[in-house]
Amino acid sequence: MAETAQMAESGPMEISDEVAIQIDKMNKWFGTFHVLRDIDLTVYRGERIVICGPSGSGKSTLIRCINALEEHQAGRIEVDGTLLSSDLKNIDKIRSEVGMVFQHFNLFPHLTILENCTLAPIWVRKTPKREAEETAMHFLEKVKIPDQANKYPGQLSGGQQQRVAIARSLCMRPRIMLFDEPTSALDPEMIKEVLDTMIELAQEGMTMLCVTHEMGFAQAVANRVIFMDQGQIVEQNEPKAFFNNPQNERTKLFLSQILGH
Amino acid sequence: MSDTHAQSVAFVRETAIPAAPPPSRERGPIKWMRDNLFSTWLNALLTLAAIYLVYQLAVFALPWILNGLWTTSSLSECRDILQGETGACFAVLTERWNQLLFGFKYPSAFYWRPGLAFILLFIAAAPVLFFDLPRKMLLFTGLYPFLAYWLIWGGPLLAPLTALIGVVAGYLVYARFVKDNFAKGLAAGVVAAVVVWIAGGYLTELLAPNRPILPAVQSRDMGGFMLNLILGTVCVSLSLPIGICLALGRQSNMPIIRIICVVFIEFIRGVPLITLLFVANVVLAYFLPPGTNFDLIIRVIIMITAFASAYIAEVIRGGLAALPKGQYEAGDSLGLDYPQAMRLIILPQALKISIPGIVNVAVGLFKDTTLVSVISMFDLVGMIRGPVLASTEWNGVYWELFSFAALLFFVVCYGISQYSQWLERRLATDHR
Numbered sequence: 001m002a003e004t005a006q007m008a009e010s011g012p013m014e015i016s017d018e019v020a021i022q023i024d025k026m027n028k029w030f031g032t033f034h035v036l037r038d039i040d041l042t043v044y045r046g047e048r049i050v051i052c053g054p055s056g057s058g059k060s061t062l063i064r065c066i067n068a069l070e071e072h073q074a075g076r077i078e079v080d081g082t083l084l085s086s087d088l089k090n091i092d093k094i095r096s097e098v099g100m101v102f103q104h105f106n107l108f109p110h111l112t113i114l115e116n117c118t119l120a121p122i123w124v125r126k127t128p129k130r131e132a133e134e135t136a137m138h139f140l141e142k143v144k145i146p147d148q149a150n151k152y153p154g155q156l157s158g159g160q161q162q163r164v165a166i167a168r169s170l171c172m173r174p175r176i177m178l179f180d181e182p183t184s185a186l187d188p189e190m191i192k193e194v195l196d197t198m199i200e201l202a203q204e205g206m207t208m209l210c211v212t213h214e215m216g217f218a219q220a221v222a223n224r225v226i227f228m229d230q231g232q233i234v235e236q237n238e239p240k241a242f243f244n245n246p247q248n249e250r251t252k253l254f255l256s257q258i259l260g261h
Numbered sequence: 262m263s264d265t266h267a268q269s270v271a272f273v274r275e276t277a278i279p280a281a282p283p284p285s286r287e288r289g290p291i292k293w294m295r296d297n298l299f300s301t302w303l304n305a306l307l308t309l310a311a312i313y314l315v316y317q318l319a320v321f322a323l324p325w326i327l328n329g330l331w332t333t334s335s336l337s338e339c340r341d342i343l344q345g346e347t348g349a350c351f352a353v354l355t356e357r358w359n360q361l362l363f364g365f366k367y368p369s370a371f372y373w374r375p376g377l378a379f380i381l382l383f384i385a386a387a388p389v390l391f392f393d394l395p396r397k398m399l400l401f402t403g404l405y406p407f408l409a410y411w412l413i414w415g416g417p418l419l420a421p422l423t424a425l426i427g428v429v430a431g432y433l434v435y436a437r438f439v440k441d442n443f444a445k446g447l448a449a450g451v452v453a454a455v456v457v458w459i460a461g462g463y464l465t466e467l468l469a470p471n472r473p474i475l476p477a478v479q480s481r482d483m484g485g486f487m488l489n490l491i492l493g494t495v496c497v498s499l500s501l502p503i504g505i506c507l508a509l510g511r512q513s514n515m516p517i518i519r520i521i522c523v524v525f526i527e528f529i530r531g532v533p534l535i536t537l538l539f540v541a542n543v544v545l546a547y548f549l550p551p552g553t554n555f556d557l558i559i560r561v562i563i564m565i566t567a568f569a570s571a572y573i574a575e576v577i578r579g580g581l582a583a584l585p586k587g588q589y590e591a592g593d594s595l596g597l598d599y600p601q602a603m604r605l606i607i608l609p610q611a612l613k614i615s616i617p618g619i620v621n622v623a624v625g626l627f628k629d630t631t632l633v634s635v636i637s638m639f640d641l642v643g644m645i646r647g648p649v650l651a652s653t654e655w656n657g658v659y660w661e662l663f664s665f666a667a668l669l670f671f672v673v674c675y676g677i678s679q680y681s682q683w684l685e686r687r688l689a690t691d692h693r
Contacts, residue, residue: 067594068593069590069593069594088598092596092598093596095593095594095595095596096595096596098594099594100594102587102590102591102594104585104587105587106585106587106588106590106591108588108591108606108610109610109690110609110610110613110688110690119595119597119605119606120596120597123597123601123605124595124596124597124601154690168595169594169595172595172596
């Protein structure tokens, strides 16, 4: 990870004072199970936040609440100045501004790579087909797989599929990107190609929230690391301080377990 | 490897060995037979038994078919000519050919009309079945139902024209209002279509010409295989979209829609089709305002369509359930709204999974159209059981007639099955 860290330092990664996401006292239940408890979080434009924590701690649920894939029951979430309510128009607006990458890629298997990338721009943004295809090719080049454009997802490796998924999100020109364990379903040798793509994105100033267990990635590009446990934000800090000097007992235990081997 | 015998190991090839064919027992039909027919003594025994069975069948059936008579005018004449030898009396097919195809009351001067409609059916269905064909052909597909109705039933041209204009007007109004709200657009479209139909209905009656271009044929005069084809084509093409709506409705978050769909599906699936047909024939008339003469064929079409769409809905629900949740989430996260996500992502995949089930229902439905013979409609089976077998000339010609009916249905159903297999191969993109 040394070389990626160096790469990361060279890029311009400025954080503005503009608020991208504002979460106040957000609570969520699955049935009677209290998954998220009093979440307060402010994300500024250009921030790269890594969220980690043991499984079942609510980290995926938290970022899925931001684009309303999960409904929250109390508190408020404001994305790009739009209040997330049950109003479908607001939800659609937020979803088209926020890109999301899933653990299992979720590409559309019945469409080619190019069609996967142009579908949403054509139907949601009403972009002309030609223009949408040009944009798609631009982003496919960026994730370094333009030559696979006419193949189907099933013909690509896991790492390639995940890079397509990133390109597909980027084609909507989102202002915020959410990553839900993007490398957890990948073979070890494919993790790097996906992380490199994400690092490049971070260097361009994309606002990113990333649930991941890749601590190297967190050290290289994150400006803030959040540790969650039992539905609460337990600790957040700059990566250096977070990894070298964790304060909370649970954070210490977690870090010793994942960095110990 | 220290004790390698250098003199025996060192080797340089100077001439290449030419490729030779495999030994005769390892190629061609002999190998095929050894592999497939006589691989073990049990398989050999079964092969011999099967050959004997096929031989017995051929000995029984072949003289019957080859000795068949095609040109007599009655069964007794057949018997006279055959003089006790085995031989089929296919003459019933040649003599009653038109009746078997068109029914016994359809005016023979107009046989060309359903014939033409049948040929045009292939042109209309082609762009739907084979989506590599130019999309402009769909225009003809859209016009076809009205054209076919006019050809088969005849009567004033204004009637199908009104129906067509009503659909077009409804669509235009829907397209105008749907931008605000889907429900509003749908309601406005339906209202517009109904208004056009009512106005057009009065106009048609007022302006009805004394001698229309194509003289009218009544529904009760329809019969033969034509009736099976009409019912089969109309009901399959209506029940698929209705089935999709029911399947989506059953998954809806809106309780009223979900309950309506569940009740409809469960009720229809719990009732035998024959009961529904009797309802269509007799009971439905009690619920209609007195004086309305609701065409029997339309009543039957409604019942068969309701029946098939309930089954198709359940088949498609299986396809929807087989899709991973991630597909819905990916569509949502890209900002697609519900109709877009369904049309572009969910349904193409769910329908592909459901193809075998849908085809199963469609083939079953097509064969079930023969059930209308019990409510005294003279479809192919109704014609055979009724007018043909009851006639003095052909009383007793069972094998020939029912084999013919079986053959006709087999050709259509096998065609549907082959098409669906082609479609599945064509749509395979998962490369598993």
